[in-house]
Amino acid sequence: MYAEERQSSIASEVRSRGRVSVADLAARFSVTGETVRRDLAILQRSGQLVRVHGGAVRPDVAAVVEEPDLAIREQSRRIEKTAIGVAALALLPAAGGSVLIDAGTTTLQLASAIHPDTRLTFITNSIQVGGVLAALPGSAVMLTGGRLRPTTGATVGADAVAMLSTVRASVGFLGTNALSVGHGLSTPDADEAAVKRAMIAACGTTVVLADSSKINREELVRFGTLDDIDVVITDTGIDPGFVSELRAHDIEVVVA
Structure with a gap:
Protein backbone atom coordinates (compact mmCIF):
# COMPACT_ATOMS: atom_id res chain seq x y z
CA MET A 1 0.00 0.00 0.00
CA VAL A 65 -10.02 13.40 25.04
CA GLU A 66 -8.39 14.16 28.40
CA GLU A 67 -9.51 12.10 31.38
CA PRO A 68 -11.35 13.78 34.26
CA ASP A 69 -9.13 14.03 37.31
CA LEU A 70 -9.28 11.65 40.26
CA ALA A 71 -11.33 13.90 42.56
CA ILE A 72 -14.10 14.22 39.97
CA ARG A 73 -14.17 10.50 39.20
CA GLU A 74 -14.30 9.58 42.89
CA GLN A 75 -17.64 11.39 43.23
CA SER A 76 -19.11 10.00 40.01
CA ARG A 77 -21.53 7.03 40.34
CA ARG A 78 -20.28 6.38 43.86
CA ILE A 79 -23.24 4.19 44.86
CA GLU A 80 -22.79 1.91 41.86
CA LYS A 81 -19.02 1.68 42.37
CA THR A 82 -19.46 0.80 46.04
CA ALA A 83 -21.88 -2.01 45.16
CA ILE A 84 -19.47 -3.34 42.53
CA GLY A 85 -16.59 -3.29 45.00
CA VAL A 86 -18.60 -5.23 47.58
CA ALA A 87 -19.69 -7.79 44.98
CA ALA A 88 -16.06 -8.34 44.00
CA LEU A 89 -15.25 -9.58 47.51
CA ALA A 90 -16.80 -12.94 46.60
CA LEU A 91 -13.98 -13.51 44.08
CA LEU A 92 -11.09 -13.01 46.48
CA PRO A 93 -8.99 -16.19 46.80
CA ALA A 94 -8.62 -18.23 49.97
CA ALA A 95 -6.21 -17.14 52.71
CA GLY A 96 -2.63 -17.22 51.49
CA GLY A 97 -3.54 -16.32 47.92
CA SER A 98 -2.34 -13.36 45.90
CA VAL A 99 -4.42 -10.54 44.43
CA LEU A 100 -3.62 -7.84 41.89
CA ILE A 101 -5.65 -4.64 42.20
CA ASP A 102 -5.49 -1.99 39.50
CA ALA A 103 -5.66 1.73 40.17
CA GLY A 104 -9.13 3.23 39.83
CA THR A 105 -12.08 4.56 41.77
CA THR A 106 -14.08 1.33 41.51
CA THR A 107 -11.15 -0.90 42.46
CA LEU A 108 -10.58 1.45 45.41
CA GLN A 109 -14.08 0.57 46.61
CA LEU A 110 -13.10 -3.10 46.55
CA ALA A 111 -9.96 -2.41 48.59
CA SER A 112 -11.99 -0.38 51.10
CA ALA A 113 -14.47 -3.24 51.58
CA ILE A 114 -11.91 -5.97 52.36
CA HIS A 115 -12.23 -7.34 55.91
CA PRO A 116 -9.37 -6.51 58.29
CA ASP A 117 -8.80 -10.20 59.08
CA THR A 118 -8.04 -11.03 55.44
CA ARG A 119 -4.71 -12.79 54.92
CA LEU A 120 -3.58 -12.25 51.34
CA THR A 121 -0.70 -10.76 49.37
CA PHE A 122 -1.77 -7.74 47.35
CA ILE A 123 -0.03 -6.18 44.35
CA THR A 124 -1.12 -2.76 43.16
CA ASN A 125 -0.04 0.16 41.02
CA SER A 126 -2.13 2.60 43.06
CA ILE A 127 -0.87 4.71 45.95
CA GLN A 128 -4.44 5.10 47.20
CA VAL A 129 -5.26 1.41 47.00
CA GLY A 130 -1.92 0.53 48.57
CA GLY A 131 -2.61 2.86 51.49
CA VAL A 132 -5.98 1.25 52.17
CA LEU A 133 -4.56 -2.28 51.96
CA ALA A 134 -1.64 -1.39 54.23
CA ALA A 135 -4.13 -1.08 57.08
CA LEU A 136 -4.95 -4.83 56.86
CA PRO A 137 -2.71 -6.31 59.59
CA GLY A 138 -2.68 -9.87 58.25
CA SER A 139 -1.89 -9.01 54.63
CA ALA A 140 1.18 -7.94 52.67
CA VAL A 141 1.24 -5.22 50.03
CA MET A 142 3.58 -4.92 47.05
CA LEU A 143 3.71 -1.76 44.93
CA THR A 144 4.69 -1.92 41.28
CA GLY A 145 6.76 1.25 41.32
CA GLY A 146 7.06 3.52 38.31
CA ARG A 147 6.05 7.09 37.48
CA LEU A 148 2.95 8.43 39.23
CA ARG A 149 0.17 9.84 37.04
CA PRO A 150 -1.67 12.40 39.21
CA THR A 151 -4.76 12.23 36.94
CA THR A 152 -5.49 8.64 37.97
CA GLY A 153 -3.20 7.97 40.92
CA ALA A 154 -1.65 5.08 38.96
CA THR A 155 2.03 4.29 38.58
CA VAL A 156 3.06 3.64 35.00
CA GLY A 157 6.14 3.17 32.85
CA ALA A 158 8.83 0.58 32.24
CA ASP A 159 9.51 -0.07 35.93
CA ALA A 160 5.88 -0.95 36.63
CA VAL A 161 5.65 -3.21 33.59
CA ALA A 162 8.94 -4.94 34.48
CA MET A 163 7.82 -5.62 38.05
CA LEU A 164 4.53 -7.11 36.87
CA SER A 165 6.39 -9.45 34.52
CA THR A 166 7.98 -11.13 37.58
CA VAL A 167 4.78 -11.98 39.49
CA ARG A 168 1.77 -14.25 39.09
CA ALA A 169 -1.38 -13.44 41.08
CA SER A 170 -4.31 -15.78 41.70
CA VAL A 171 -6.80 -13.15 40.57
CA GLY A 172 -6.59 -9.62 39.21
CA PHE A 173 -9.20 -6.87 39.55
CA LEU A 174 -8.88 -4.31 36.76
CA GLY A 175 -10.61 -1.06 36.03
CA THR A 176 -11.29 0.27 32.55
CA ASN A 177 -12.40 3.50 30.94
CA ALA A 178 -14.37 1.64 28.29
CA LEU A 179 -15.51 -1.81 27.24
CA SER A 180 -16.96 -2.75 23.86
CA VAL A 181 -17.29 -5.92 21.81
CA GLY A 182 -15.23 -4.60 18.90
CA HIS A 183 -12.50 -2.69 20.74
CA GLY A 184 -12.38 -4.65 23.99
CA LEU A 185 -10.94 -2.93 27.06
CA SER A 186 -9.55 0.54 26.43
CA THR A 187 -8.22 3.67 28.11
CA PRO A 188 -7.13 7.12 26.87
CA ASP A 189 -3.49 6.81 27.96
CA ALA A 190 -0.93 4.54 26.29
CA ASP A 191 1.25 4.24 29.41
CA GLU A 192 -1.68 3.12 31.56
CA ALA A 193 -2.71 0.71 28.83
CA ALA A 194 0.76 -0.90 28.90
CA VAL A 195 0.53 -1.47 32.67
CA LYS A 196 -3.00 -2.85 32.44
CA ARG A 197 -1.85 -5.19 29.66
CA ALA A 198 0.95 -6.43 31.94
CA MET A 199 -1.56 -6.93 34.75
CA ILE A 200 -3.73 -9.17 32.58
CA ALA A 201 -0.65 -11.28 31.79
CA ALA A 202 0.23 -11.45 35.50
CA CYS A 203 -3.01 -12.92 36.86
CA GLY A 204 -4.68 -16.29 36.57
CA THR A 205 -8.23 -14.90 36.57
CA THR A 206 -9.06 -11.46 35.22
CA VAL A 207 -12.02 -9.64 36.77
CA VAL A 208 -13.07 -6.31 35.29
CA LEU A 209 -14.86 -3.85 37.56
CA ALA A 210 -16.78 -1.37 35.42
CA ASP A 211 -19.92 0.62 36.13
CA SER A 212 -22.44 0.70 33.31
CA SER A 213 -21.33 4.14 32.07
CA LYS A 214 -18.14 2.45 30.78
CA ILE A 215 -20.04 -0.21 28.82
CA ASN A 216 -20.36 -0.13 25.04
CA ARG A 217 -17.82 2.68 24.83
CA GLU A 218 -14.37 2.93 23.24
CA GLU A 219 -11.29 4.90 24.26
CA LEU A 220 -8.08 5.51 22.36
CA VAL A 221 -5.82 2.62 23.40
CA ARG A 222 -6.91 -1.01 23.68
CA PHE A 223 -5.24 -3.04 26.44
CA GLY A 224 -7.27 -6.24 26.26
CA THR A 225 -9.83 -8.15 24.23
CA LEU A 226 -12.94 -9.98 25.40
CA ASP A 227 -10.89 -13.19 25.33
CA ASP A 228 -8.75 -11.76 28.15
CA ILE A 229 -11.71 -11.34 30.51
CA ASP A 230 -13.08 -14.01 32.84
CA VAL A 231 -15.60 -11.96 34.84
CA VAL A 232 -17.22 -8.53 34.51
CA ILE A 233 -18.83 -6.97 37.58
CA THR A 234 -21.10 -4.02 36.78
CA ASP A 235 -24.38 -2.41 37.88
CA THR A 236 -28.03 -2.65 36.92
CA GLY A 237 -27.69 0.06 34.27
CA ILE A 238 -26.02 -2.31 31.82
CA ASP A 239 -27.90 -3.08 28.60
CA PRO A 240 -29.23 -6.68 28.80
CA GLY A 241 -28.24 -7.17 25.18
CA PHE A 242 -24.64 -6.37 26.02
CA VAL A 243 -24.79 -8.86 28.89
CA SER A 244 -25.82 -11.52 26.38
CA GLU A 245 -22.92 -10.60 24.10
CA LEU A 246 -20.44 -10.90 26.96
CA ARG A 247 -21.84 -14.26 28.02
CA ALA A 248 -21.62 -15.45 24.42
CA HIS A 249 -17.87 -14.91 24.80
CA ASP A 250 -17.87 -17.15 27.93
CA ILE A 251 -17.54 -14.16 30.26
CA GLU A 252 -19.31 -14.39 33.60
CA VAL A 253 -21.34 -11.23 34.25
CA VAL A 254 -22.19 -10.20 37.81
CA VAL A 255 -24.72 -7.38 38.20
CA ALA A 256 -24.32 -5.73 41.59
Whole structure:
Protein backbone atom coordinates (compact mmCIF):
# COMPACT_ATOMS: atom_id res chain seq x y z
CA MET A 1 0.00 0.00 0.00
CA TYR A 2 1.29 3.47 -0.91
CA ALA A 3 1.66 6.08 1.82
CA GLU A 4 -1.14 8.19 0.33
CA GLU A 5 -3.52 5.22 0.41
CA ARG A 6 -2.59 4.40 4.00
CA GLN A 7 -3.08 8.00 5.08
CA SER A 8 -6.46 8.12 3.36
CA SER A 9 -7.52 4.96 5.23
CA ILE A 10 -6.31 6.42 8.54
CA ALA A 11 -8.20 9.66 7.93
CA SER A 12 -11.35 7.71 7.09
CA GLU A 13 -11.10 5.68 10.29
CA VAL A 14 -10.60 8.78 12.43
CA ARG A 15 -13.69 10.35 10.86
CA SER A 16 -15.81 7.26 11.53
CA ARG A 17 -14.50 6.18 14.94
CA GLY A 18 -13.32 9.46 16.40
CA ARG A 19 -9.92 8.13 17.46
CA VAL A 20 -7.14 5.73 16.51
CA SER A 21 -4.01 4.37 18.20
CA VAL A 22 -0.51 4.12 16.79
CA ALA A 23 -0.14 0.49 17.91
CA ASP A 24 -3.34 -0.66 16.21
CA LEU A 25 -2.54 1.16 12.97
CA ALA A 26 1.01 -0.20 12.85
CA ALA A 27 -0.29 -3.76 13.23
CA ARG A 28 -3.07 -3.28 10.69
CA PHE A 29 -0.85 -1.83 7.97
CA SER A 30 2.27 -3.90 8.84
CA VAL A 31 4.43 -0.79 9.27
CA THR A 32 6.46 0.63 12.14
CA GLY A 33 5.08 2.96 14.77
CA GLU A 34 7.38 5.66 13.46
CA THR A 35 5.80 5.36 9.99
CA VAL A 36 2.34 5.74 11.52
CA ARG A 37 3.44 8.78 13.51
CA ARG A 38 4.73 10.40 10.30
CA ASP A 39 1.37 9.68 8.66
CA LEU A 40 -0.45 11.26 11.60
CA ALA A 41 1.79 14.33 11.45
CA ILE A 42 0.95 14.79 7.76
CA LEU A 43 -2.77 14.37 8.41
CA GLN A 44 -2.62 16.80 11.33
CA ARG A 45 -1.00 19.46 9.12
CA SER A 46 -3.90 19.08 6.69
CA GLY A 47 -6.40 19.49 9.53
CA GLN A 48 -7.88 15.99 9.30
CA LEU A 49 -7.00 14.93 12.86
CA VAL A 50 -5.31 16.01 16.08
CA ARG A 51 -2.42 13.98 17.44
CA VAL A 52 -2.57 12.90 21.08
CA HIS A 53 -0.36 10.68 23.19
CA GLY A 54 -0.50 7.20 21.66
CA GLY A 55 -2.55 8.08 18.60
CA ALA A 56 -4.89 10.70 17.17
CA VAL A 57 -8.46 11.94 17.45
CA ARG A 58 -10.96 13.69 15.24
CA PRO A 59 -10.64 17.49 15.63
CA ASP A 60 -14.13 17.86 17.12
CA VAL A 61 -13.38 15.42 19.96
CA ALA A 62 -9.86 16.67 20.72
CA ALA A 63 -11.13 18.97 23.44
CA VAL A 64 -12.65 16.09 25.42
CA VAL A 65 -10.02 13.40 25.04
CA GLU A 66 -8.39 14.16 28.40
CA GLU A 67 -9.51 12.10 31.38
CA PRO A 68 -11.35 13.78 34.26
CA ASP A 69 -9.13 14.03 37.31
CA LEU A 70 -9.28 11.65 40.26
CA ALA A 71 -11.33 13.90 42.56
CA ILE A 72 -14.10 14.22 39.97
CA ARG A 73 -14.17 10.50 39.20
CA GLU A 74 -14.30 9.58 42.89
CA GLN A 75 -17.64 11.39 43.23
CA SER A 76 -19.11 10.00 40.01
CA ARG A 77 -21.53 7.03 40.34
CA ARG A 78 -20.28 6.38 43.86
CA ILE A 79 -23.24 4.19 44.86
CA GLU A 80 -22.79 1.91 41.86
CA LYS A 81 -19.02 1.68 42.37
CA THR A 82 -19.46 0.80 46.04
CA ALA A 83 -21.88 -2.01 45.16
CA ILE A 84 -19.47 -3.34 42.53
CA GLY A 85 -16.59 -3.29 45.00
CA VAL A 86 -18.60 -5.23 47.58
CA ALA A 87 -19.69 -7.79 44.98
CA ALA A 88 -16.06 -8.34 44.00
CA LEU A 89 -15.25 -9.58 47.51
CA ALA A 90 -16.80 -12.94 46.60
CA LEU A 91 -13.98 -13.51 44.08
CA LEU A 92 -11.09 -13.01 46.48
CA PRO A 93 -8.99 -16.19 46.80
CA ALA A 94 -8.62 -18.23 49.97
CA ALA A 95 -6.21 -17.14 52.71
CA GLY A 96 -2.63 -17.22 51.49
CA GLY A 97 -3.54 -16.32 47.92
CA SER A 98 -2.34 -13.36 45.90
CA VAL A 99 -4.42 -10.54 44.43
CA LEU A 100 -3.62 -7.84 41.89
CA ILE A 101 -5.65 -4.64 42.20
CA ASP A 102 -5.49 -1.99 39.50
CA ALA A 103 -5.66 1.73 40.17
CA GLY A 104 -9.13 3.23 39.83
CA THR A 105 -12.08 4.56 41.77
CA THR A 106 -14.08 1.33 41.51
CA THR A 107 -11.15 -0.90 42.46
CA LEU A 108 -10.58 1.45 45.41
CA GLN A 109 -14.08 0.57 46.61
CA LEU A 110 -13.10 -3.10 46.55
CA ALA A 111 -9.96 -2.41 48.59
CA SER A 112 -11.99 -0.38 51.10
CA ALA A 113 -14.47 -3.24 51.58
CA ILE A 114 -11.91 -5.97 52.36
CA HIS A 115 -12.23 -7.34 55.91
CA PRO A 116 -9.37 -6.51 58.29
CA ASP A 117 -8.80 -10.20 59.08
CA THR A 118 -8.04 -11.03 55.44
CA ARG A 119 -4.71 -12.79 54.92
CA LEU A 120 -3.58 -12.25 51.34
CA THR A 121 -0.70 -10.76 49.37
CA PHE A 122 -1.77 -7.74 47.35
CA ILE A 123 -0.03 -6.18 44.35
CA THR A 124 -1.12 -2.76 43.16
CA ASN A 125 -0.04 0.16 41.02
CA SER A 126 -2.13 2.60 43.06
CA ILE A 127 -0.87 4.71 45.95
CA GLN A 128 -4.44 5.10 47.20
CA VAL A 129 -5.26 1.41 47.00
CA GLY A 130 -1.92 0.53 48.57
CA GLY A 131 -2.61 2.86 51.49
CA VAL A 132 -5.98 1.25 52.17
CA LEU A 133 -4.56 -2.28 51.96
CA ALA A 134 -1.64 -1.39 54.23
CA ALA A 135 -4.13 -1.08 57.08
CA LEU A 136 -4.95 -4.83 56.86
CA PRO A 137 -2.71 -6.31 59.59
CA GLY A 138 -2.68 -9.87 58.25
CA SER A 139 -1.89 -9.01 54.63
CA ALA A 140 1.18 -7.94 52.67
CA VAL A 141 1.24 -5.22 50.03
CA MET A 142 3.58 -4.92 47.05
CA LEU A 143 3.71 -1.76 44.93
CA THR A 144 4.69 -1.92 41.28
CA GLY A 145 6.76 1.25 41.32
CA GLY A 146 7.06 3.52 38.31
CA ARG A 147 6.05 7.09 37.48
CA LEU A 148 2.95 8.43 39.23
CA ARG A 149 0.17 9.84 37.04
CA PRO A 150 -1.67 12.40 39.21
CA THR A 151 -4.76 12.23 36.94
CA THR A 152 -5.49 8.64 37.97
CA GLY A 153 -3.20 7.97 40.92
CA ALA A 154 -1.65 5.08 38.96
CA THR A 155 2.03 4.29 38.58
CA VAL A 156 3.06 3.64 35.00
CA GLY A 157 6.14 3.17 32.85
CA ALA A 158 8.83 0.58 32.24
CA ASP A 159 9.51 -0.07 35.93
CA ALA A 160 5.88 -0.95 36.63
CA VAL A 161 5.65 -3.21 33.59
CA ALA A 162 8.94 -4.94 34.48
CA MET A 163 7.82 -5.62 38.05
CA LEU A 164 4.53 -7.11 36.87
CA SER A 165 6.39 -9.45 34.52
CA THR A 166 7.98 -11.13 37.58
CA VAL A 167 4.78 -11.98 39.49
CA ARG A 168 1.77 -14.25 39.09
CA ALA A 169 -1.38 -13.44 41.08
CA SER A 170 -4.31 -15.78 41.70
CA VAL A 171 -6.80 -13.15 40.57
CA GLY A 172 -6.59 -9.62 39.21
CA PHE A 173 -9.20 -6.87 39.55
CA LEU A 174 -8.88 -4.31 36.76
CA GLY A 175 -10.61 -1.06 36.03
CA THR A 176 -11.29 0.27 32.55
CA ASN A 177 -12.40 3.50 30.94
CA ALA A 178 -14.37 1.64 28.29
CA LEU A 179 -15.51 -1.81 27.24
CA SER A 180 -16.96 -2.75 23.86
CA VAL A 181 -17.29 -5.92 21.81
CA GLY A 182 -15.23 -4.60 18.90
CA HIS A 183 -12.50 -2.69 20.74
CA GLY A 184 -12.38 -4.65 23.99
CA LEU A 185 -10.94 -2.93 27.06
CA SER A 186 -9.55 0.54 26.43
CA THR A 187 -8.22 3.67 28.11
CA PRO A 188 -7.13 7.12 26.87
CA ASP A 189 -3.49 6.81 27.96
CA ALA A 190 -0.93 4.54 26.29
CA ASP A 191 1.25 4.24 29.41
CA GLU A 192 -1.68 3.12 31.56
CA ALA A 193 -2.71 0.71 28.83
CA ALA A 194 0.76 -0.90 28.90
CA VAL A 195 0.53 -1.47 32.67
CA LYS A 196 -3.00 -2.85 32.44
CA ARG A 197 -1.85 -5.19 29.66
CA ALA A 198 0.95 -6.43 31.94
CA MET A 199 -1.56 -6.93 34.75
CA ILE A 200 -3.73 -9.17 32.58
CA ALA A 201 -0.65 -11.28 31.79
CA ALA A 202 0.23 -11.45 35.50
CA CYS A 203 -3.01 -12.92 36.86
CA GLY A 204 -4.68 -16.29 36.57
CA THR A 205 -8.23 -14.90 36.57
CA THR A 206 -9.06 -11.46 35.22
CA VAL A 207 -12.02 -9.64 36.77
CA VAL A 208 -13.07 -6.31 35.29
CA LEU A 209 -14.86 -3.85 37.56
CA ALA A 210 -16.78 -1.37 35.42
CA ASP A 211 -19.92 0.62 36.13
CA SER A 212 -22.44 0.70 33.31
CA SER A 213 -21.33 4.14 32.07
CA LYS A 214 -18.14 2.45 30.78
CA ILE A 215 -20.04 -0.21 28.82
CA ASN A 216 -20.36 -0.13 25.04
CA ARG A 217 -17.82 2.68 24.83
CA GLU A 218 -14.37 2.93 23.24
CA GLU A 219 -11.29 4.90 24.26
CA LEU A 220 -8.08 5.51 22.36
CA VAL A 221 -5.82 2.62 23.40
CA ARG A 222 -6.91 -1.01 23.68
CA PHE A 223 -5.24 -3.04 26.44
CA GLY A 224 -7.27 -6.24 26.26
CA THR A 225 -9.83 -8.15 24.23
CA LEU A 226 -12.94 -9.98 25.40
CA ASP A 227 -10.89 -13.19 25.33
CA ASP A 228 -8.75 -11.76 28.15
CA ILE A 229 -11.71 -11.34 30.51
CA ASP A 230 -13.08 -14.01 32.84
CA VAL A 231 -15.60 -11.96 34.84
CA VAL A 232 -17.22 -8.53 34.51
CA ILE A 233 -18.83 -6.97 37.58
CA THR A 234 -21.10 -4.02 36.78
CA ASP A 235 -24.38 -2.41 37.88
CA THR A 236 -28.03 -2.65 36.92
CA GLY A 237 -27.69 0.06 34.27
CA ILE A 238 -26.02 -2.31 31.82
CA ASP A 239 -27.90 -3.08 28.60
CA PRO A 240 -29.23 -6.68 28.80
CA GLY A 241 -28.24 -7.17 25.18
CA PHE A 242 -24.64 -6.37 26.02
CA VAL A 243 -24.79 -8.86 28.89
CA SER A 244 -25.82 -11.52 26.38
CA GLU A 245 -22.92 -10.60 24.10
CA LEU A 246 -20.44 -10.90 26.96
CA ARG A 247 -21.84 -14.26 28.02
CA ALA A 248 -21.62 -15.45 24.42
CA HIS A 249 -17.87 -14.91 24.80
CA ASP A 250 -17.87 -17.15 27.93
CA ILE A 251 -17.54 -14.16 30.26
CA GLU A 252 -19.31 -14.39 33.60
CA VAL A 253 -21.34 -11.23 34.25
CA VAL A 254 -22.19 -10.20 37.81
CA VAL A 255 -24.72 -7.38 38.20
CA ALA A 256 -24.32 -5.73 41.59
